[in-house]
Amino acid sequence: xxxxxxxxxxxxxxxxxxxxxxxxxxxxxxxxxxxxxxxxxxxxxxxxxxxxxxxxxxxxxxxxxxxxxxxxxxxxxxxxxxxxxxxxxxxxxxxxxxxxxxxxxxxxxxxxxxxxxxxxxxxxxxxxxxxxxxxxxxxxxxxxxxxxxxxxxxxxxxxxxxxxxxxxxxxxxxxxxxxxxxxxxxxxxxxxxxxxxxxxxxxxxxxxxxxxxxxxxxxxxxx
Amino acid sequence: xxxxxxxxxxxxxxxxxxxxxxxxxxxxxxxxxxxxxxxxxxxxxxxxxxxxxxxxxxxxxxxxxxxxxxxxxxxxxxxxxxxxxxxxxxxxxxxxxxxxxxxxxxxxxxxxxxxxxxxxxxxxxxxxxxxxxxxxxxxxxxxxxxxxxxxxxxxxxxxxxxxxxxxxxxxxxxxxxxxxxxxxxxxxxxxxxxxx
Ligand code: SF4
Ligand code: SF4
Ligand code: FES
Ligand code: FES
Numbered sequence: 001x002x003x004x005x006x007x008x009x010x011x012x013x014x015x016x017x018x019x020x021x022x023x024x025x026x027x028x029x030x031x032x033x034x035x036x037x038x039x040x041x042x043x044x045x046x047x048x049x050x051x052x053x054x055x056x057x058x059x060x061x062x063x064x065x066x067x068x069x070x071x072x073x074x075x076x077x078x079x080x081x082x083x084x085x086x087x088x089x090x091x092x093x094x095x096x097x098x099x100x101x102x103x104x105x106x107x108x109x110x111x112x113x114x115x116x117x118x119x120x121x122x123x124x125x126x127x128x129x130x131x132x133x134x135x136x137x138x139x140x141x142x143x144x145x146x147x148x149x150x151x152x153x154x155x156x157x158x159x160x161x162x163x164x165x166x167x168x169x170x171x172x173x174x175x176x177x178x179x180x181x182x183x184x185x186x187x188x189x190x191x192x193x194x195x196x197x198x199x200x201x202x203x204x205x206x207x208x209x210x211x212x213x214x215x216x217x218x219x220x221x222x223x
Numbered sequence: 224x225x226x227x228x229x230x231x232x233x234x235x236x237x238x239x240x241x242x243x244x245x246x247x248x249x250x251x252x253x254x255x256x257x258x259x260x261x262x263x264x265x266x267x268x269x270x271x272x273x274x275x276x277x278x279x280x281x282x283x284x285x286x287x288x289x290x291x292x293x294x295x296x297x298x299x300x301x302x303x304x305x306x307x308x309x310x311x312x313x314x315x316x317x318x319x320x321x322x323x324x325x326x327x328x329x330x331x332x333x334x335x336x337x338x339x340x341x342x343x344x345x346x347x348x349x350x351x352x353x354x355x356x357x358x359x360x361x362x363x364x365x366x367x368x369x370x371x372x373x374x375x376x377x378x379x380x381x382x383x384x385x386x387x388x389x390x391x392x393x394x395x396x397x398x399x400x401x402x403x404x405x406x407x408x409x410x411x412x413x414x415x416x417x418x419x
Contacts, residue, residue: 170298175306177313188305189245189291 010077024048025068025079026055036081037090037119039097039158039209041069049159053093054119058083065089091125099132100181102153108211109218115209116156139184144194148205148215152184155212161185161204173197174204185212244358245309245320247291254292260285261293265300272301275311279318287323321359324366326404329383330356330392333372339379340393345369347394348382351401364406 006021012029019028027043029036040052048069056065060078065086068079080086098116105111105127120127136153143149157176162185165174173193177186187193205213248254264281268274275297282293289312298305312318330336330345349355352365359366373383378390384400392400 166304168304170302170304172304173306175304175310177306177310179314186306186309188294188309191245 008073008075008077010073010075010079012079013081019073021073021075023073025057025066025071025073025077028073029057029068029079029081034081035118035122036068037094037122038069039115039119039156040160042160042163045163052097052156052158054090054097056086056089056093057081058086087123091123094119094123094125095129095132097156098127099129100135100137101127101156102136102151103127108154109214110154110208110211114211135181137181142193143216144192145198145200146194146216147200147202148213150185150193151212151214152186153212154210155185156210157183157185158209159185160207160209161213164201164203164207167203168199168201171199173199245291245294246288246322257286257290257292258296261296265297270301272303275301275303275308276315279308279312283318288319288321290322319357321357321366322363324359324363326365326385327383328352328365328367329370329373330367331371331373331379331381331383332369333376333379335372335376335379336381341380343394344380344382344392344397347397351397364404 007018008021008023009016009018010028011017012025012032012034015032015034017028017032019031024041026036026038026041030038036057037054038052039054040049041055042049048067050067050070053067055068057068058065058080059071060080065083068081101116105114105117108114111117116127139152141149141151141153159176162172162174162176165172173187174185175187176183177190178184184190187197191197202215205215208214248257261282264278264285267281268278278297278301279289282297283289286293294308294312295305298308312320328348330341330348332341332345336344345356348367352360352367354360354365354367356367356369370383373381373388375381375388375390378388380392382389382392382397382400389396389400
């Protein structure tokens with residue numbers, strides 16, 4: 001990692017930014033107070049998932065928008081996070097996500113500090129899809145754990161909780177299972193998470209950007 | 224329990240999503256057999272993560288499916304979380320979580336069969352056997368799955384019953400085929416009440 005200390009200067013939305021070489025565009029923007037919608041980006045994960053398709057930006061001199069979580073900063077780069085092409089792509093990705101989201105903010109413990117609400121605001125679009133008909137999965141909610149509930153119907157499969165849980169090595173309980181539209185965050189055998197497998201470290205709930213993983217206490221306070 | 228099952232079935236029939244289930248050995252004898260076969264396969268591999276798939280294939284080759292005991296043993300052997308084994312097993316179509324039934328029912332959903340209402344046939348099988356595709360009846364008589372074109376499209380919709388392709392399998396044919404196996408809906412219950 002010889003590039004670690006080398007500084008790069010770039011421009012994002014007209015603002016001059018200095019950052020480490022090798023840094024991903026998304027983090028450079030976020031750390032400098034420029035918000036780019038993102039769900040699947042994880043700071044300490046070396047390889048980005050790049051699966052949510054929300055973090056599109058335009059780079060001067062490049063024909064197509066790029067996902068900012070995968071592109072490294074370059075000296076002299078000029079970035080526009082508000083380009084129409086990029087925003088259209090992000091909106092399309094967001095709409096796809098929300099089409100299968102069990103939207104019910106009024107009764108959701110994430111209401112008010114939900115990343116999806118923040119993204120909708122940033123993209124200037126509604127939480128409810130306009131062009132797609134809703135396709136709900138109606139999965140059972142797991143409330144077997146005494147501390148939190150897991151509602152897969154509100155999960156955006158970002159993988160943040162799994163990344164935290166993996167830190168427990170072979171004791172990890174959370175992971176993705178099934179395929180395609182059926183993909184969910186779950187446990188071995190889709191078994192209740194409270195059933196003596198969870199280590200109750202709470203980290204997964206802390207990092208969840210939506211109301212999918214929610215503390216029971218907080219839910220009580222809100223209702 | 225019963226309520227749960229019927230709710231699940233209703234969901235199945237309307238094409239709703241249901242979770243697959245991990246199966247355990249039905250009795251001690253079976254458990255011993257599972258453990259023995261799994262250990263035999265494991266002995267052929269060193270404890271490296273990259274052998275997960277060949278190990279799973281080996282165990283399924285022996286047992287016909289991947290029971291809970293095997294998956295946990297494999298995770299333990301490789302030093303990985305059980306959920307990671309489950310992740311891989313549920314990702315690939317080749318892996319089965321259900322023991323094979325005595326009779327195998329494979330409903331074709333290839334292009335021709337799809338056009339000829341293969342899904343309606345599949346729904347009929349699901350309703351009659353009270354299981355979803357990929358599952359086995361609790362008495363392990365039948366297992367149900369889908370296939371994509373078995374090469375006799377002129378007979379669409381096709382169901383392959385115990386390796387034999389049956390043509391024009393409309394829902395009424397489903398009943399007929401099941402009758403051929405001496406399987407009638409409610410028969411079991413009737414027998415039970417008669418023997419009382
Ligand atoms: S997760 Fe966010 S968008 Fe979804 S219902 Fe809860 S608050 Fe609303
Ligand atoms: S439960 Fe939350 S953190 Fe985990 S994948 Fe779903 S949305 Fe992301
Ligand atoms: S944050 Fe870039 S694709 Fe998800
Ligand atoms: S599509 Fe069913 S046999 Fe060809």
